[in-house]
Amino acid sequence: MAADVEGDVYVLVEHPFEYTGKDGRRVAIQPNERYRLLRRSTEHWWHVRREPGGRPFYLPAQYVRELPALGDPATASPPPALRPGPVAPEPLAYDYRFVSAPAPAGPDGTTTKPRSRVSSLCGPA
DSSP, X not given: OOEEOOSOOXXXXXXXEEEEOTTSOEEEEOTTOEEEEEEEOSSSEEEEEOTTTOOOEEEEGGGEEEOOXXXXXXXXXXXXXXXXXXXXXXXXXXXXOOOOOOOOBOTTSOBOOOOOXXXXXXXXX
């Protein structure tokens, strides 16, 4: 059932998996990793490579999903059709008021005059 892959086809790992290959090399894949699909070797194992120029290895086909090709109109989902929907209600009107706090006491124990709002936001008046 081996099938070579035409073009740039990628797979996305959905489940973690690790094994030690016949050459003694440890192979570990983690969710959300992406690999280039080289060959669907069997129904259960696919030959992949990390881009660019990585060493090819096998991973279990059931642990990944094939990603749609970029720019392929056959696999791209069409944009949702615009249709009139309910009009959003007007936002509620709020009445904002500044609440004053007691004036802080100065070093000599007397209260200091609070600065005006403009001066406190824009620097000294």
